[in-house]
Amino acid sequence: MKIGVLGSGMVGVAIATKLVKLGHEVKMGSRSATNEDGAKWVAATGKGASQGTFKDAAAFGELLFNCTSGSGSLPALESAGKDALGGKILVDIANPLDFSGGMPPRLSVVNDDSLGEQIQRAYPNVKVVKTLNTVNANLMVEPGLLKDATTMFLCGDDAASKGKVQEILKGWFGWQDTVDLGPIAMARGTEMYLALWVRLYGALQNPMFNVKLVR
């Protein structure tokens, strides 16, 4: 499948690398078509890997991943443009973290809105599915790195798209336990969970952890 990955940071590299290993053609999108991190990734990854602007990546992919930072997500999508985004599935992994006051970061959107909803409102035709935002980049694509199976949450307004993303989570990345929280507004819950995640990271001094939902 042709897949567009928006963002060339740790999350974008982890997702894009895994997708290429699975045999997909992946275009990594950045502000510039000659982004240095993107170029390094293309060189290191080889066949199946390419890079371009956010618009190039969005136009290329039949399926899209938003791997930009929370503050960069709406600008990146605006740069991609409505035409390139079309009515595609956008797996939204970004968290609205504000590091301007130091560590741990604040959440810049809480309670009555979420980044996932902001994206969905701005691009009503896009099928936004929020998931993978509750774990470290390495765990996103290899949850088996932890000694026990853990849980991945997802939410979104379009049931069929959530079904496809659940298949991707399970079949491509190895998430055996996924929990559908409901519509995209449930992103308020998984994004605000980051307030606990960043403090657990501080207490454990290691980002390789996740929660298993026992019910």
Add this chain to the structure above:
Amino acid sequence: MKIGVLGSGMVGVAIATKLVKLGHEVKMGSRSATNEDGAKWVAATGKGASQGTFKDAAAFGELLFNCTSGSGSLPALESAGKDALGGKILVDIANPLDFSGGMPPRLSVVNDDSLGEQIQRAYPNVKVVKTLNTVNANLMVEPGLLKDATTMFLCGDDAASKGKVQEILKGWFGWQDTVDLGPIAMARGTEMYLALWVRLYGALQNPMFNVKLVR
């Protein structure tokens, strides 16, 4: 041990009942010394159970539990008064949930403050230890009701008091896996986690769940 339990709702009843079963003398505190829920609890529980005002319960206990609602916590503690609270350990279970806009509730304090910190600032001599606020009342005192062991977080500024509360969590209530997040400011994380908890409750239609931290 003589223990004061502030609050006569579901959480207060669950905690106080368990403590009496463990052989402790428990005074349940409410706004009125003749509170109806408190009277029912005393009648149902018998030996070891008594009730009184918030001030009566705080003065009675060598150890205190804050089981009031989030919006009722500071008024209850003000009613108890600095003298009765003294320099005792206060296990703070309350969450700053605001139900005025319907379900799911909002968090009335986020990001830069928490209810745990508000209580600690208002009563600097009290040893506030925030814990148990991330699970349903029944699970607080019987985590074995779930099929797998799960995790309980705690935080507070006084290390010795946290150590005692960890012993209580483990020895009295059965929490084998406790995670000390650090100072009371870490309550921002466990309180904001409630934004996910309330949505999980909605999705699962059952409050009997918790997370196991896999690391």
